[in-house]
Amino acid sequence: MNSASARKWPPLRDLLDRRFLVVLLIGFCSGFPWVLHGSMLTLWLRSEGLTRTTVGLFGAVGTMYAINWLWSPLIDRVRIPLLTRWFGQRRSWLLLCQSVLLILMLLMGTTDPEVSLAMMAAIALGFAIVSATQDIAIDSYRVLLFKPEEKESKLPFASALATAGWWSGYGFIGGTLALFLGGETIGLAWPVVYQVLALLTLAAIVLVMLVPEMEEGRFAPGQQITDSLALTATAAAALTPFKLRDWLVQMLVAPFREFFLRCGLQLGIAILVFLFSFRIGEAMLGRMSLVFYDDLGFSTNEIAVYNKFFGGLSTVVFSLLGALINTRYGIIRGMMVGGIAMAASNLLYAVMSVMGPVPWLFMLTLLIDNFCQAFATVAVVSFISYFTSRTFTGTQLALMTALSNFGRTTLASYSGAIVDGLDGNWALFFVLTTVAVIPALFLLVWVGKLLDRHEQSQPPRAAE
Numbered sequence: 001m002n003s004a005s006a007r008k009w010p011p012l013r014d015l016l017d018r019r020f021l022v023v024l025l026i027g028f029c030s031g032f033p034w035v036l037h038g039s040m041l042t043l044w045l046r047s048e049g050l051t052r053t054t055v056g057l058f059g060a061v062g063t064m065y066a067i068n069w070l071w072s073p074l075i076d077r078v079r080i081p082l083l084t085r086w087f088g089q090r091r092s093w094l095l096l097c098q099s100v101l102l103i104l105m106l107l108m109g110t111t112d113p114e115v116s117l118a119m120m121a122a123i124a125l126g127f128a129i130v131s132a133t134q135d136i137a138i139d140s141y142r143v144l145l146f147k148p149e150e151k152e153s154k155l156p157f158a159s160a161l162a163t164a165g166w167w168s169g170y171g172f173i174g175g176t177l178a179l180f181l182g183g184e185t186i187g188l189a190w191p192v193v194y195q196v197l198a199l200l201t202l203a204a205i206v207l208v209m210l211v212p213e214m215e216e217g218r219f220a221p222g223q224q225i226t227d228s229l230a231l232t233a234t235a236a237a238a239l240t241p242f243k244l245r246d247w248l249v250q251m252l253v254a255p256f257r258e259f260f261l262r263c264g265l266q267l268g269i270a271i272l273v274f275l276f277s278f279r280i281g282e283a284m285l286g287r288m289s290l291v292f293y294d295d296l297g298f299s300t301n302e303i304a305v306y307n308k309f310f311g312g313l314s315t316v317v318f319s320l321l322g323a324l325i326n327t328r329y330g331i332i333r334g335m336m337v338g339g340i341a342m343a344a345s346n347l348l349y350a351v352m353s354v355m356g357p358v359p360w361l362f363m364l365t366l367l368i369d370n371f372c373q374a375f376a377t378v379a380v381v382s383f384i385s386y387f388t389s390r391t392f393t394g395t396q397l398a399l400m401t402a403l404s405n406f407g408r409t410t411l412a413s414y415s416g417a418i419v420d421g422l423d424g425n426w427a428l429f430f431v432l433t434t435v436a437v438i439p440a441l442f443l444l445v446w447v448g449k450l451l452d453r454h455e456q457s458q459p460p461r462a463a464e
Contacts, residue, residue, distance in 0.1 A: 019145045022211050023158050027165020029094070029204045030138045032174045033101060033131035036108070036194070037061055037124040039170075039308070040178050042290045043300060044190040048113045052291055053417045058121065061128040065402060068132035072398035073255065075136045087209065090141040094208045097134035102201045104130065109195035139397040143385050157320075159381035163374060164316040171312020174200065179304030255395035263387060267450045271387060274447050275403040277440040278339065278380065291419075292349070292426055297357040306359070311366045318374035332448040335383065338376030339444065343437035345369040346430050353426035380404060 038059075045055050075093050079085075083092035104126045111120050142162055168174070174197070180186060181193045188196070260268045293303050348365040355361055384400045419429050 020157060020161050022145065023142050024161045024165040024168075025207055026094070026138050026141065026211065027162040028169040028173070029098070029165075029208070030131075030135055030162075031166035031169030031171070032200060032204070033127055033134070034170045035174045035178050036101075036105065036197075037127040037131075039175050039290060040182065040190060040193065041120075041124055043179070043182065043294070043303075045113060046291060046294055047190075050113070051420065053420050055291060056417060056419075058124060061121070061125045064125070064128040064132040065135065067402060068136055069395060069398040069402045071133065072136045072395040075133070075140065076395060090137045090144075091208055091211065093137040094134060094141075095205060097130050097137070098201055098205045098208060100130045101127065101134075102198055102205070105194050105198045105201060109191040109198075111191060135401070136398045139401060143388055143397065159385060160319040160378045162381060163319040163377050167312045167315040167319070167374075171307075171315060172309045173312070175308035175312060176304050179300055179308055183300035183304055185301055255389075256399070258389055259387070259396055259399075262389065264454055267447075267454050270443070270447045270450050272400070272403055274440060274443045275380070275384070275400055277443060278335075278437075279376070279404060280436050280440070289349075292353070293362075295424070295426070296352065298362070302359075306362050306366060310363065311370050314367055315370040315374045318371045319378055321371075321375075332444065332451065335376060335379040336441065336444055336448075338372060338379050339437060339441050341372040342369075342376050343434045343441075345372045346434045346437075350427040350430040353430065 041058060042055055045058065075090070079089065080092045080096055083095055086092070087095060104123055108120070108123045111123065113120055142158055146158060177200075178193055178197060181188045181196060182190050263271065289307070290303065293307065298306070345365075345368045348361075348368060352358070352361055352365055384397065384404070387400070388396045418432070419426065422428050
């Protein structure tokens with residue numbers, strides 16, 4: 001993955017691989033839960049008169065995406081009775097998560113923020129926990145679909161289609177449908193919208209049953225894990241303290257040890273720090289975007305059309321373009337271009353805050369911003385996937401994705417308080433989101449140098 005090397009444009013036949021369709025479909029399953037504890041809940045709470053600070057703090061449930069690596073080894077190793085036998089390791093977890101999501105959606109359809117705000121928060125937390133767990137299975141499934149020697153040629157496309165699927169679930173299909181149902185035209189009550197959208201979750205359950213199970217990664221020499229690690233939920237209780245200790249060491253320590261042994265300590269730390277800092281500015285903007293549109297005077301229907309449908313659809317298209325560019329010029333260069341553009345595009349929101357609810361400016365801002373976000377997202381997902389071992393796929397993916405998501409979820413939950421602290425000065429807030437990206441860009445230059453130095457000192461990587 002020499003970031004400085006030139007590449008040819010990938011052949012068209014690479015896009016005809018049927019595995020890409022699977023990646024697209026399960027990406028939809030990953031993005032849709034963000035509608036449930038994000039867009040819908042944000043507009044519902046704002047319609048009830050809650051403050052920006054309160055709405056922002058509801059976003060703290062997204063912390064689950066930042067700490068899901070703590071239980072990620074379970075998805076790699078723990079077998080679910082009956083489901084694993086019938087559907088395989090990853091699909092069994094996907095089916096379990098989808099089933100719990102369905103139950104939570106029906107429960108949310110019975111709540112009222114005026115009398116049960118704590119219950120709403122608990123259900124939103126449940127959405128985030130289940131969705132974060134599901135993402136571990138989806139991410140490891142996507143990586144294991146491709147052989148190690150296909151990483152450079154096909155992972156950018158897989159990452160692009162994963163991003164396209166995610167935005168289909170969150171944006172122009174799931175998000176648009178949700179906001180239209182609860183908007184001015186149809187005008188369903190938000191609890192009823194949750195109940196109607198439960199049908200999408202039923203469709204997702206059927207989808208997971210139909211996609212194929214892949215061959216699992218093999219354990220490298222010196223990393224053999226005994227059969228006792230293939231635990232069922234009931235067998236785990238029968239472990240002796242000594243066996244339990246060994247099991248936990250293999251589950252929690254071995255994946256991180258393998259990552260740093262393979263990458264080296266300096267490069268490994270640089271990668272993790274960069275992933276932590278890269279998307280903080282984007283996250284601060286994203287959490288408050290719907291509140292901003294509402295404050296600016298756009299209706300729910302307009303937000304559904306411009307932000308969810310048009311914005312989501314353009315992100316899908318730009319994700320594919322981003323994959324082509326990243327494959328051609330390298331992931332490091334792609335992230336640098338995407339990071340600079342992502343930071344600069346935030347300034348267009350500052351212009352919107354001054355000019356007011358102007359539809360053409362809204363469309364232009366979304367077009368440029370979604371291109372930048374898609375470009376950067378594909379590069380980050382490809383970057384993370386490249387440094388993941390097939391032996392500890394779920395755990396390592398979860399750790400790096402969690403670090404990337406930490407700013408997007410936990411830190412971003414305070415963005416509402418920042419806006420309130422600025423007395424609603426949206427223009428200054430968006431300037432701050434732009435400045436927040438700059439340190440990560442300097443760090444990316446360092447990561448690129450360390451990566452080139454590491455690759456020059458290492459023999460070609462063997463298949464894991």
